[in-house]
Each structure stands twice: as C-alpha cells, then as structure tokens.
Amino acid sequence: xxxxxxxxxxxxxxxxxxxxxxxxxxxxxxxxxxxxxxxxxxxxxxxxxxxxxxxxxxxxxxxxxxxxxxxxxxxxxxxxxxxxxxxxxxxxxxxxxxxxxxxxxxxxxxxxxxxxxxxxxxxxxxxxxxxxxxxxxxxxxxxxxxxxxxxxxxxxxxxxxxxxxxxxxxxxxxxxxxxxxxxxxxxxxxxxxxxxxxxxxxxxxxxxxxxxxxxxxxxxxxxxxxxxxxxxxxxxxxxxxxxxxxxxxxxxxxxxxxxxxxxxxxxxxxxxxxxxxxxxxxxxxxxxxxxxxxxxxxxxxxxxxxxxxxxxxxxxxxxxxxxxxxxxxxxxxxxxxxxxx
Amino acid sequence: xxxxxxxxxxxxxxxxxxxxxxxxxxxxxxxxxxxxxxxxxxxxxxxxxxxxxxxxxxxxxxxxxxxxxxxxxxxxxxxxxxxxxxxxxxxxxxxxxxxxxxxxxxxxxxxxxxxxxxxxxxxxxxxxxxxxxxxxxxxxxxxxxxxxxxxxxxxxxxxxxxxxxxxxxxxxxxxxxxxxxxxxxxxxxxxxxxxxxxxxxxxxxxxxxxxxxxxxxxxxxxxxxxxxxxxxxxxxxxxxxxxxxxxxxxxxxxxxxxxxxxxxxxxxxxxxxxxxxxxxxxxxxxxxxxx
Numbered sequence: 001x002x003x004x005x006x007x008x009x010x011x012x013x014x015x016x017x018x019x020x021x022x023x024x025x026x027x028x029x030x031x032x033x034x035x036x037x038x039x040x041x042x043x044x045x046x047x048x049x050x051x052x053x054x055x056x057x058x059x060x061x062x063x064x065x066x067x068x069x070x071x072x073x074x075x076x077x078x079x080x081x082x083x084x085x086x087x088x089x090x091x092x093x094x095x096x097x098x099x100x101x102x103x104x105x106x107x108x109x110x111x112x113x114x115x116x117x118x119x120x121x122x123x124x125x126x127x128x129x130x131x132x133x134x135x136x137x138x139x140x141x142x143x144x145x146x147x148x149x150x151x152x153x154x155x156x157x158x159x160x161x162x163x164x165x166x167x168x169x170x171x172x173x174x175x176x177x178x179x180x181x182x183x184x185x186x187x188x189x190x191x192x193x194x195x196x197x198x199x200x201x202x203x204x205x206x207x208x209x210x211x212x213x214x215x216x217x218x219x220x221x222x223x224x225x226x227x228x229x230x231x232x233x234x235x236x237x238x239x240x241x242x243x244x245x246x247x248x249x250x251x252x253x254x255x256x257x258x259x260x261x262x263x264x265x266x267x268x269x270x271x272x273x274x275x276x277x278x279x280x281x282x283x284x285x286x287x288x289x290x291x292x293x294x295x296x297x298x299x300x301x302x303x304x305x306x307x308x309x310x311x312x313x314x315x316x317x318x319x320x321x322x323x324x325x326x327x328x329x330x331x332x333x334x335x336x337x338x339x340x341x
Numbered sequence: 342x343x344x345x346x347x348x349x350x351x352x353x354x355x356x357x358x359x360x361x362x363x364x365x366x367x368x369x370x371x372x373x374x375x376x377x378x379x380x381x382x383x384x385x386x387x388x389x390x391x392x393x394x395x396x397x398x399x400x401x402x403x404x405x406x407x408x409x410x411x412x413x414x415x416x417x418x419x420x421x422x423x424x425x426x427x428x429x430x431x432x433x434x435x436x437x438x439x440x441x442x443x444x445x446x447x448x449x450x451x452x453x454x455x456x457x458x459x460x461x462x463x464x465x466x467x468x469x470x471x472x473x474x475x476x477x478x479x480x481x482x483x484x485x486x487x488x489x490x491x492x493x494x495x496x497x498x499x500x501x502x503x504x505x506x507x508x509x510x511x512x513x514x515x516x517x518x519x520x521x522x523x524x525x526x527x528x529x530x531x532x533x534x535x536x537x538x539x540x541x542x543x544x545x546x547x548x549x550x551x552x553x554x555x556x557x558x559x560x561x562x563x564x565x566x567x568x569x570x571x572x573x574x575x576x577x578x579x580x581x582x583x584x585x586x587x588x589x590x591x592x593x594x595x596x597x598x599x600x601x602x603x604x605x606x607x608x609x610x611x612x613x614x615x616x617x618x619x620x621x622x623x624x625x626x627x628x629x630x631x632x
Binding site (some may be wrong): 074075076123124126127128129130131133134135137138139141142145146148149258262265266269299301302304305306308309312313316 | 374375377422423426427430435436439440441443444445446447448450451452454455562563566569570573602604607608610611614615618619
C-alpha cells in the first residue's frame with residue numbers, strides 16, 4: 001500500500017494531460033516497461049528465451065486475472081486453469097473448426113470465460129475462504145475431465161494442434177513480434193489494473209475485502225461487485241491462455257493444470273501483493289526458477305515453493321513492496337525529509 | 342448396485358475418505374480451520390513407505406513407522422513454522438491461513454516429487470494373510486485392514502475427545518482460541534497435538550490406501566479435496582460425522598464411474614460440493630459462509 005500513499009489521489013478528478021507525472025500508476029508503468037525492454041533485449045533472437053517470455057507473459061496474465069478477485073476482493077477462486085483453458089481452446093477451435101479471423105478468438109475466449117466465471121460466481125456466491133477454494137478447484141478438475149471426454153469438440157486428450165497463424169488485415173506477425181506483443185499486453189493490463197486499484201471502484205472493492213458489511217451498508221451491492229471482479233479476472237486469464245496456445249501452436253487438456261493456479265497464487269506473494277506489478281515480477285521470477293534454472297532444474301519448483309513459504313513468513317511485502325520501500329527511503333534521504341514510510 | 346464386491350470397494354474408499362476427513366476434523370476442532378495439506382500428508386505416508394522399501398530394502402513395518410514419523414513431523418512443522426506465525430500476524434483472517442496451507446500443500450508435493458521421484462509407485466500391504474471369502478465377496482487383506490483401522494481410529498478419537506482431559510481441552514481451544522487463552526489453557530500445545538494426531542491419522546490412511554491404486558507425488562491434491570468434501574458433507578457436529586461423509590463420497594467414487602464412465606466421479610464430486618455448499622449453506626457450516 002506504500003505506492004498508493006506516495007501518489008496523488010488524482011484518479012477522481014481526472015488528470016492534467018500536460019503533467020504526465022501526475023497520472024496515477026505511471027511510475028510503475030514506466031518501471032515495468034523498462035524491465036520489459038531489458039528482458040526483450042536479453043532475449044534477442046534466441047528461440048528458447050522467446051518461449052520463456054511468452055510463458056512468463058501467460059503466467060503473468062493468469063496471476064493478473066486472479067489479482068482483482070484474490071488480492072483486491074479477498075476471495076480465492078482457483079478455477080483459473082479453466083479460464084485460461086477456455087481462452088486457449090477458443091484460439092484452437094476458431095483456428096481448426098471455423099473460417100473466422102483468428103483475432104476473434106481473443107474476443108470470444110475472454111467473453112465465454114467471463115460468462116462462466118459469473119455463472120460459477122452465482123452458484124458459489126455464498127461461499128468464501130476454504131469452501132470457495134475447494135469448489136473452484138473441483139471445477140478446474142471437472143473442466144479438465146470435460147475436455148478429455150468431449151472428444152468431438154476439444155479433440156480429447158490429444159487436444160488441438162496445427163493452428164493457423166494470426167492474420168490482422170493482411171499482416172502476419174512474426175514469432176518475435178508475438179513475443180513483443182505479449183510483453184506489451186502484460187504491461188498494458190498491469191498498468192490498467194494498477195489504475196483500477198487506485199480508482200474509486202478499486203477502493204470500494206478493497207474495502208469490501210476488509211469490511212464487506214460496511215460496504216453493503218453504504219449501498220454498494222457486494223455480490224454484484226464480486227461477480228464483476230471474477231468476470232474481469234477470468235477474461236484476463238483467458239487472454240493469457242489464448243496467447244500461450246497461439247505461441248505454442250497447440251493445446252491439450254494438460255496445458256493449463258492446477259499447478260499453474262497454485263503458482264499464480266504465489267506469484268503476487270513473491271513479487272509483492274501491493275500492486276499488480278508484483279504479480280508480473282512474481283511471474284518472471286517463477287518462470288526463471290521453474291523453466292530456466294539449468295543447474296538444479298528438477299528442483300526449481302521445489303525451490304519456488306519453499307521460497308514462497310519463507311517469503312510469507314519473513315517478507316510479506318514481496319520484491320516490489322521492498323523495492324518501493326527502498327525508493328521512498330532513498331527519496332526521503334535525498335530530500336532530507338523525515339522518513340514517513 | 343447389487344454387486345457386493347463393488348459395495349466392498351465403496352466401503353473401503355469411504356473408510357479412506359473418512360480417515361482423511363477425521364484428520365480434517367481434528368484440526369478443525371482444535372484450531373478452527375481446514376488444513377488442506379491433509380492429502381499430501383497421506384501421500385507422504387504412502388509414498389515414503391514404498392520408497393524406503395524399494396531404495397533401502399527396509400522391512401514393511403520399519404518403513405511404515407518411519408513414514409508415519411516423517412509425516413507427523415511435517416504436520417507439526419506446518420503448525421509451528423507456518424500456520425502459527427501467519428495466523429499470529431494476520432490476526433485470525435481466513436485468507437492468509439488459506440494461502441499458507443495452499444503453499445504447504447504445494448511445497449510437500451514438490452518435496453515428495455524431488456525426493457521420491459514423479460512416477461506412480463505401488464503401495465505396500467501391511468498384512469499378508471490369504472484373502473478372506475465371505476459369501477461371494479473376496480476381501481483382500483489390505484481392504485480388511487483399511488476398514489478395521491478406520492473404525493478403530495474413529496472409535497479411539499471419539500473416546501479421546503469425549504473422555505480425556507486433552508480431548509475436551511481440544512474442543513475448548515477450537516471453539517475460541519482467545520477465550521481459551523484467557524482462561525489460561527495451553528492453546529499452543531493443544532493445537533500442536535491436534536496437528537500431530539491429524540498427521541498420524543492421514544499418514545496411516547495413505548499407507549493403507551496406497552495398495553489399492555498406487556501413489557504418486559501429485560495424489561495429494563485430489564485426496565485433500567475428497568477429505569474436505571467428506572468432512573463438509575458429514576458436518577462437524579459429531580466425531581462420527583466425517584465417516585458418514587466419507588462413506589457417501591466412497592459410493593460416489595465407486596458407483597458413478599461404474600455406471601456413467603471413467604470421469605463421472607469428478608463431475609459427481611463437483612455436483613455434491615455445489616449442492617451441499619449452495620443449498621445447505623446454513624446449519625453445518627454457518628461460521629465460514631459469508632452472509
């Protein structure tokens with residue numbers, strides 16, 4: 001929450017277009033973009049590293065999708081493997097079974113995922129905590145079972161392959177451009193979510209997490225707000241799922257497992273739960289540890305899991321939180337002001 | 342539903358789920374929350390036993406004893422190192438505890454995968470007598486053991502909670518940690534006892550159930566969910582309630598795939614969860630359901 005206090009509350013009043021520094025969340029956006037550019041420079045034309053970037057982008061989008069319901073509204077829904085799967089299968093199905101432009105998949109997938117999230121949210125509207133987590137986990141499992149069963153639709157356990165390339169008004173992006181595009185999408189969505197967090201709507205949602213009765217008493221309909229948060233999150237995760245499927249060129253029921261959902265819960269803890277950028281940072285770290293750790297490759301996930309436990313115990317603010325604290329401390333020192341952080 | 346062999350299978354499954362649910366129940370009564378790491382504890386028990394036998398050529402009993410000890414240690418560690426500090430800091434909020442046990446669940450799975458490997462290993466049978474034939478039903482030694490041990494652990498738990506001082510303290514502490522602490526009751530010790538007992542019951546359940554279908558490092562999550570569902574369906578009103586819930590789920594797990602094909606039990610579980618959570622939100626679980 002340090003980022004919030006250090007920025008002017010200009011979200012309600014609109015902002016002065018001439019002074020870009022007063023746009024809420026612009027600092028995080030600039031830093032995030034800078035990091036993305038550095039990562040893209042490091043990647044270059046290395047095919048494996050490019051795959052890492054799309055994986056990280058997918059993880060980041062799933063974690064960002066969970067950000068609104070999980071960290072802002074405080075209810076842990078774990079059906080995100082299904083939502084990402086819907087995004088992925090939208091790409092797969094439109095590519096193999098229809099003649100529609102492939103870009104339509106990124107419209108249909110998120111909408112279907114959001115509708116399903118609303119439906120699941122309606123059914124589980126009275127649940128929270130452990131009960132919600134259990135039902136949504138079971139839902140994720142049932143969705144995988146459904147994908148394996150519905151062979152006519154989803155291609156069974158073999159999944160869908162041989163996807164055709166994207167064609168935007170005659171322009172077909174190269175693989176590197178897709179990598180670039182996924183980084184841009186992550187940055188834009190993280191920035192928008194950061195703005196959303198600081199907006200009046202975001203403040204209400206975050207208050208709802210801590211004091212649902214007060215929000216309900218103030219005339220805001222908590223269930224509707226919850227549903228909106230869930231739908232938004234599902235749509236973002238579906239975008240990620242579509243992205244991954246497109247760059248991998250195929251999708252199977254095992255593409256998005258419950259493992260990814262667990263990782264997505266931990267990413268904001270690693271990166272810092274205070275801002276959506278924490279989830280992005282966590283996703284990058286998670287991919288780096290689980291996929292790009294040649295020395296002790298098999299234990300990368302174990303290292304991550306243990307790291308999460310340690311972070312939870314000794315560093316609850318995560319990487320971004322501490323970096324932000326360091327920044328405010330440094331600023332305070334530079335300006336010779338007493339430290340308020 | 343006339344095939345008695347299937348019924349036996351369902352009862353065995355029910356006893357397994359019931360024991361997992363009992364482990365949930367013990368921690369729920371003692372610490373007031375659901376420890377989702379129960380399934381991984383059971384997985385640890387089963388997998389560690391087999392691994393010790395394969396790798397170090399240990400006898401079945403020493404291997405099982407070691408596995409139980411390891412699991413009990415993990416359960417104690419969960420409470421001492423993770424849950425207690427996290428709950429202390431978050432002031433009793435539910436989400437931090439939930440995320441903490443999710444992390445524990447994930448970490449135990451990864452640890453087991455790293456140490457024991459990822460392939461499915463066969464379970465080890467503790468008893469080696471000939472299968473007993475009752476009428477037209479053949480009872481495997483492992484099934485008999487599962488059922489007997491499950492009934493025994495429920496009976497002992499019921500006895501323990503009702504008639505010993507520690508058992509009654511468990512309920513006092515679980516009802517309100519704060520009130521119990523104000524009364525000067527040993528809250529931390531009682532909670533630890535609940536975790537250790539739950540770890541013990543879960544490890545036992547895992548070892549006894551592993552011969553049925555084998556065990557791998559990822560079995561734990563599904564077991565966690567089944568056990569949780571069993572304890573919710575059964576309710577926490579009585580010690581025997583989790584066994585009832587377990588039996589119901591055992592029937593679902595065995596008969597749905599038999600009549601409706603391989604994956605039907607997954608849908609069945611989801612349906613039961615939705616029905617119970619949505620239609621009966623009051624009564625059994627008032628405390629954790631948002632108004």
